[in-house]
Amino acid sequence: MRALTWHGNNDVRVDTHPDPEIMNPKDAILKVTSTAICGSDLHLYDGVIPGLKSGDILGHEFMGEVVETGPKSTLRKGQRVVVPFTISCGQCFFCQNQLFSACDNTNPVEKQDASEKLYGHAMGSAFGYSHLTGGYAGGQAEYVRVPFSDVGPIVIPDGMDDDEVLFLSDILPTGWMAAENAQIEPGDTVAVWGAGPVGLFAVQCAMIMGAEQVICIDHYPRRLELAQKFGAKIINFEETHVREALMEMTGGLGPDAVIDAVGMEAHGFVVDNVLDLVKQKIAPGADRGHALRQALLACRKGGRVSVPGVYGGMLDKWPLGAMMEKGLQIRGGQTHVQKYTQDLLRRIQEGQIDTTFLISHRLPLEKAAEGYKNFHDQQNEWTKVVLKPGMAS
Amino acid sequence: MAQETHHDTADEAQRADAAGTAQRDDAPKRTRRDDKDGDLAIVGRSVTINRPRAELFSYWRDFTNLPSFMHAIERIEMTGDRRSTWTVKAPVGQTVTFETEVTGLVENEEIGWCSVEGSQIKTSGHVTFKDAPAGRGTVVSAEIGYEPPGGDVGRLLAKLFMAEPNIQARHELKRFKMLMETGEIATGANHKSDRGDD
Ligand SMILES: NC(=O)c1ccc[n+]([C@@H]2O[C@H](COP(=O)([O-])OP(=O)(O)OC[C@H]3O[C@@H](n4cnc5c(N)ncnc54)[C@H](O)[C@@H]3O)[C@@H](O)[C@H]2O)c1
Numbered sequence: 001m002r003a004l005t006w007h008g009n010n011d012v013r014v015d016t017h018p019d020p021e022i023m024n025p026k027d028a029i030l031k032v033t034s035t036a037i038c039g040s041d042l043h044l045y046d047g048v049i050p051g052l053k054s055g056d057i058l059g060h061e062f063m064g065e066v067v068e069t070g071p072k073s074t075l076r077k078g079q080r081v082v083v084p085f086t087i088s089c090g091q092c093f094f095c096q097n098q099l100f101s102a103c104d105n106t107n108p109v110e111k112q113d114a115s116e117k118l119y120g121h122a123m124g125s126a127f128g129y130s131h132l133t134g135g136y137a138g139g140q141a142e143y144v145r146v147p148f149s150d151v152g153p154i155v156i157p158d159g160m161d162d163d164e165v166l167f168l169s170d171i172l173p174t175g176w177m178a179a180e181n182a183q184i185e186p187g188d189t190v191a192v193w194g195a196g197p198v199g200l201f202a203v204q205c206a207m208i209m210g211a212e213q214v215i216c217i218d219h220y221p222r223r224l225e226l227a228q229k230f231g232a233k234i235i236n237f238e239e240t241h242v243r244e245a246l247m248e249m250t251g252g253l254g255p256d257a258v259i260d261a262v263g264m265e266a267h268g269f270v271v272d273n274v275l276d277l278v279k280q281k282i283a284p285g286a287d288r289g290h291a292l293r294q295a296l297l298a299c300r301k302g303g304r305v306s307v308p309g310v311y312g313g314m315l316d317k318w319p320l321g322a323m324m325e326k327g328l329q330i331r332g333g334q335t336h337v338q339k340y341t342q343d344l345l346r347r348i349q350e351g352q353i354d355t356t357f358l359i360s361h362r363l364p365l366e367k368a369a370e371g372y373k374n375f376h377d378q379q380n381e382w383t384k385v386v387l388k389p390g391m392a393s
Numbered sequence: 394m395a396q397e398t399h400h401d402t403a404d405e406a407q408r409a410d411a412a413g414t415a416q417r418d419d420a421p422k423r424t425r426r427d428d429k430d431g432d433l434a435i436v437g438r439s440v441t442i443n444r445p446r447a448e449l450f451s452y453w454r455d456f457t458n459l460p461s462f463m464h465a466i467e468r469i470e471m472t473g474d475r476r477s478t479w480t481v482k483a484p485v486g487q488t489v490t491f492e493t494e495v496t497g498l499v500e501n502e503e504i505g506w507c508s509v510e511g512s513q514i515k516t517s518g519h520v521t522f523k524d525a526p527a528g529r530g531t532v533v534s535a536e537i538g539y540e541p542p543g544g545d546v547g548r549l550l551a552k553l554f555m556a557e558p559n560i561q562a563r564h565e566l567k568r569f570k571m572l573m574e575t576g577e578i579a580t581g582a583n584h585k586s587d588r589g590d591d
Pocket residue numbers: 038039040041042043170171174193194195196197198199217218219220223237261262263264265266267268290291307308309310311333334335379
């Protein structure tokens with residue numbers, strides 16, 4: 001089969017790999033019909049997440065048709081399913097408490113050692129990501145093996161397009177959980193850093209959860225325009241002093257909740273960020289946290305900080321004092337996708353959430369490398385890329 | 394000021410520990426800085442498994458099941474109610490065989506075993522099963538004693554497949570948990586020809 005493969009920093013290619021096989025009783029194999037490139041993939045592309053090996057197949061946002069099932073899979077051949085990017089067993093303490101991304105049983109034991117050292121606990125697992133989280137082959141491919149297929153995949157009702165439901169795999173539930181972690185109350189102003197796919201869904205979800213005002217911060221006009229479509233006010237950080245603007249737009253109080261939908265590769269030519277950048281170039285494991293620092297300083301006293309943006313290692317100059325002295329609450333985490341998929345599918349069906357507005361490009365799988373390059377270099381115009389293995393190239 | 398006080402206390406505790414006068418804490422032996430038990434080194438791990446105690450006990454009690462999650466063991470044959478023959482993998486496709494005997498057995502609570510006198514490998518093991526709080530299942534704690542590198546066979550084995558006995562013990566317990574909770578052991582491999590193991 002053909003698959004998008006990582007070969008090194010800023011070097012991904014579509015190569016030929018053997019088709020996956022059923023390895024365990026609960027496995028299923030999908031023929032992929034649609035798969036997206038995520039901001040998280042850009043962290044891999046840039047080599048700032050440790051634990052990738054040359055030859056790894058990427059992709060954790062995908063859907064397709066079931067073509068093979070293990071004896072204990074609950075799926076049937078021919079079903080159309082969307083697969084959560086987090087692989088979860090459904091049986092452990094964490095899964096049973098709906099903390100699906102913290103699953104204890106899906107990360108192969110040999111792969112657990114690194115995160116046990118780095119984070120104090122072994123991490124759960126995900127498709128097409130680092131070997132810290134399982135080293136599972138991803139779905140930017142013609143076929144993908146789906147372990148624990150009895151827990152994750154959701155069957156899609158007939159008549160719904162791939163593009164309407166594909167983002168149930170990650171960014172829609174991630175935007176939802178980001179807004180949920182902001183614990184929105186009536187009258188709240190929620191500030192969202194990043195108008196990428198995650199930030200844009202966080203804006204939409206915060207509105208649905210009843211925020212009085214949502215303010216989105218980025219520097220790409222086209223992305224900010226998309227946030228505006230959903231009723232957000234916007235701040236372009238290249239033109240405006242962000243913290244001052246937020247204070248003025250909230251009557252001197254500061255936002256009640258802040259969401260960092262940027263993650264470890266914040267843009268911006270400011271002192272802290274340039275220092276972080278230098279460290280990140282020297283070794284992976286250093287995070288670039290300008291957006292998060294700014295969010296912590298902007299958040300009102302006693303406010304809430306939600307962190308869907310991915311960080312993988314260490315961050316210097318972390319304003320711990322701001323957190324303690326202002327009494328902030330911080331919540332984050334890889335999304336517990338399985339917790340949200342059914343509810344969000346219903347909201348899509350009812351027309352409450354728009355899921356297709358952000359797709360700027362649809363490409364055949366063969367052009368995946370071009371998709372990565374442009375999603376990375378031309379963020380203003382390339383807002384979300386969906387790869388279609390079946391599309392003629 | 395506060396920092397200095399802290400420093401003094403830590404130093405004092407360390408000195409007391411070295412002199413052997415410190416009060417023993419509640420931590421299990423395998424987490425002590427001095428983790429020797431006689432001439433055996435102790436490694437081990439606790440895991441909480443979301444299954445009933447009796448089910449876990451009876452799976453472990455049948456030693457022929459152990460190779461399903463202890464991948465360094467090729468097979469175990471019961472030669473009597475308390476005795477079994479273990480065949481473990483050794484370098485370059487070779488195997489080493491030794492006899493073990495059950496030394497302690499409390500139904501649904503604990504199992505202990507030990508290599509018999511004169512075995513090629515000296516090892517002992519002990520596993521306990523306790524109810525976890527608030528219906529979280531069972532806390533399984535295993536401790537394995539092994540001969541630290543030294544001796545002829547011992548040195549070879551330690552180097553090649555017991556190099557990291559602590560990691561190995563941790564992996565084994567986690568595989569046991571996976572198997573008991575989900576019925577399978579997770580693998581990131583996509584092909585039967587390259588099932589990755591440690
Ligand atoms: N928690 C999860 O489970 C989860 C899931 C998916 C993605 N993520 C993470 O969410 C983050 C965003 O993902 P995405 O797909 O939207 O990525 P993206 O790269 O498309 O978007 C990031 C946006 O942040 C903007 N930005 C950069 N620096 C900024 C700054 N200083 N202030 C304000 N905006 C800034 C960029 O211009 C860009 O538009 C990434 O870190 C990704 O890894 C997390």
